[in-house]
Amino acid sequence: MDPFLDFAEPVLDNLDLYATGLWTTLRICWWSALLALALGTVVTACRVSPVPPLQRFGSGWVLVLRNTPLTVVFFFVAFGLPEIGVNGEYYWFAVAALSLYTSSFVAEALRSGVNAVPAGQAEAARAVGLTFGQSLGQVILPQAFRTSVPPLVNVLIAMVKNSATAGFFGVAGDLSWVGDTLTSGRGYAVVPVLLGVVIGFWVLVLPAGFLLSVVERKVAVVR
Amino acid sequence: MSARTDTDPTGTVLYDVLGPRGRRRARICTAVVLVAALAAVLAVGRRLADHGQFASGKWAPLFDPRDDSFELLWRFLGEGLRRTVLAAGLAIVVSLVVGTALGVLGALLTGRARWPLTVLIHLLRGVPVVIAIFFAARVLPDLGVDLDVLWYVVIGLVVYNSVVIAEILRAGLNALPGGQREAAVALGLSRTATLRLVLLPQAFRIMLPSLISQIVVVLKDTSLGFIVGYEELLRRGNIAIQTTKNPLQMYLVIAIVYIVINASLGRLAEAVERRTARSRSAGRAGAGPGEQAGPGEQDLRPALVTHPVEDEPPAR
Numbered sequence: 001m002d003p004f005l006d007f008a009e010p011v012l013d014n015l016d017l018y019a020t021g022l023w024t025t026l027r028i029c030w031w032s033a034l035l036a037l038a039l040g041t042v043v044t045a046c047r048v049s050p051v052p053p054l055q056r057f058g059s060g061w062v063l064v065l066r067n068t069p070l071t072v073v074f075f076f077v078a079f080g081l082p083e084i085g086v087n088g089e090y091y092w093f094a095v096a097a098l099s100l101y102t103s104s105f106v107a108e109a110l111r112s113g114v115n116a117v118p119a120g121q122a123e124a125a126r127a128v129g130l131t132f133g134q135s136l137g138q139v140i141l142p143q144a145f146r147t148s149v150p151p152l153v154n155v156l157i158a159m160v161k162n163s164a165t166a167g168f169f170g171v172a173g174d175l176s177w178v179g180d181t182l183t184s185g186r187g188y189a190v191v192p193v194l195l196g197v198v199i200g201f202w203v204l205v206l207p208a209g210f211l212l213s214v215v216e217r218k219v220a221v222v223r
Numbered sequence: 224m225s226a227r228t229d230t231d232p233t234g235t236v237l238y239d240v241l242g243p244r245g246r247r248r249a250r251i252c253t254a255v256v257l258v259a260a261l262a263a264v265l266a267v268g269r270r271l272a273d274h275g276q277f278a279s280g281k282w283a284p285l286f287d288p289r290d291d292s293f294e295l296l297w298r299f300l301g302e303g304l305r306r307t308v309l310a311a312g313l314a315i316v317v318s319l320v321v322g323t324a325l326g327v328l329g330a331l332l333t334g335r336a337r338w339p340l341t342v343l344i345h346l347l348r349g350v351p352v353v354i355a356i357f358f359a360a361r362v363l364p365d366l367g368v369d370l371d372v373l374w375y376v377v378i379g380l381v382v383y384n385s386v387v388i389a390e391i392l393r394a395g396l397n398a399l400p401g402g403q404r405e406a407a408v409a410l411g412l413s414r415t416a417t418l419r420l421v422l423l424p425q426a427f428r429i430m431l432p433s434l435i436s437q438i439v440v441v442l443k444d445t446s447l448g449f450i451v452g453y454e455e456l457l458r459r460g461n462i463a464i465q466t467t468k469n470p471l472q473m474y475l476v477i478a479i480v481y482i483v484i485n486a487s488l489g490r491l492a493e494a495v496e497r498r499t500a501r502s503r504s505a506g507r508a509g510a511g512p513g514e515q516a517g518p519g520e521q522d523l524r525p526a527l528v529t530h531p532v533e534d535e536p537p538a539r
Binding site for chain 1: 256273450
């Protein structure tokens with residue numbers, strides 16, 4: 001038999017499992033990305049608002065979640081919350097932990113974008129008589145968003161890779177769970193199985209990184 | 224004048240300094256937010272109380288030195304923290320060595336010869352750290368390399384972090400003024416000597432803040448060691464929970480330990496970054512048209528003796 005096919009047999013035998021694994025990882029990431037972007041935007045809005053307690057809440061949120069390991073957030077959500085009667089599927093615990101953790105990085109990326117807009121832009125916008133809404137919507141946010149795109153994409157790429165932790169927390173069916181089950185449970189050879197898992201993550205992550213470098217060159221803001 | 228200098232030093236360009244009406248509105252918002260926060264705290268406290276989370280048995284082992292298990296528990300957790308720091312320290316040192324080697328290789332190779340390296344770096348960056356640790360722990364023993372679990376964690380961390388450091392190094396080298404390399408070449412230094420004597424020392428200085436931030440990433444990622452049973456802080460906390468039955472309190476304490484360490488490192492990185500930025504710009508500004516050698520020379524000196532401006536006490 002062809003030595004390559006021989007080597008790849010554990011993966012080829014379980015292609016359906018890998019496909020559902022990829023799909024599950026993708027779904028976890030989709031929900032986490034949506035929630036993290038929403039939460040991160042709210043936190044950023046708090047941080048740049050003129051209301052001191054909201055500012056403090058925003059920076060506290062980022063300080064806590066950025067400096068706590070994702071694993072601790074996972075354990076806290078998955079094994080801490082049931083202590084106070086919050087129960088749910090591990091799948092949603094994983095989504096919650098991943099989006100809480102990622103939201104702090106989203107907030108940092110967004111704020112760096114807002115801070116990168118020179119104050120003169122806002123001053124000029126006000127000087128020509130634009131209202132608050134106009135200067136925000138037509139002058140500041142478009143520039144802030146463009147600066148935020150590369151760090152945001154990087155945050156999301158990191159999030160996809162971080163989602164690999166979920167499979168080791170008993171979330172059934174995602175890519176790393178497939179790797180764990182095939183090697184620990186069913187005794188397949190480790191190298192091809194885990195290479196299969198890694199390729200799964202490459203499929204998710206590498207195109208995004210490549211796209212980013214293309215987009216970065218296209219929309220680079222000249223200042 | 225923008226609000227940047229007023230309400231919040233890190234500030235925003237979104238709005239102007241508030242007028243009387245705006246200030247009143249901000250005060251009303253503040254009051255509303257405080258009331259809402261109070262309500263939230265009460266609701267959460269109620270919930271915690273309803274589930275017996277304020278029982279002294281849950282807090283005392285961690286917070287009350289008079290408790291019987293306090294000392295034992297903290298010695299147990301302290302050893303865990305030591306292993307966390309040990310794994311992170313080893314990982315960062317090895318990553319620094321491997322990453323520098325990769326970065327230098329990347330700088331020496333040109334054109335098509337660099338391709339395989341670029342591909343390798345991109346591929347390794349795409350591997351989740353958990354998987355790398357798992358991989359190391361499952362594959363190496365099969366190959367007859369039987370190591371302490373510590374090393375599987377370290378190897379897993381190095382796979383990812385060395386390529387990140389290689390990238391940071393590349394960015395550092397790219398950030399150097401082109402004149403540095405040209406001057407070294409003009410002096411007749413070979414390519415390796417140019418790198419070793421002129422470019423790398425400066426690049427490391429530029430890299431320092433990013434390197435410190437990377438230590439934070441590594442410290443956090445050591446907690447992934449739980450999948451191979453490495454008894455670092457978090458794993459030890461999980462073991463202790465089986466006796467103390469206080470997951471919420473335990474994770475709270477572990478999170479605080481991590482936050483204190485990582486936030487301090489983050490502060491340090493920011494301070495170093497400001498310092499580097501200041502000395503670089505001070506060097507540039509200080510050089511008049513007649514003393515063009517100034518900035519280059521400034522950049523070459525070690526960080527501590529760069530410029531008199533830097534010796535000012537930071538408290539202002």
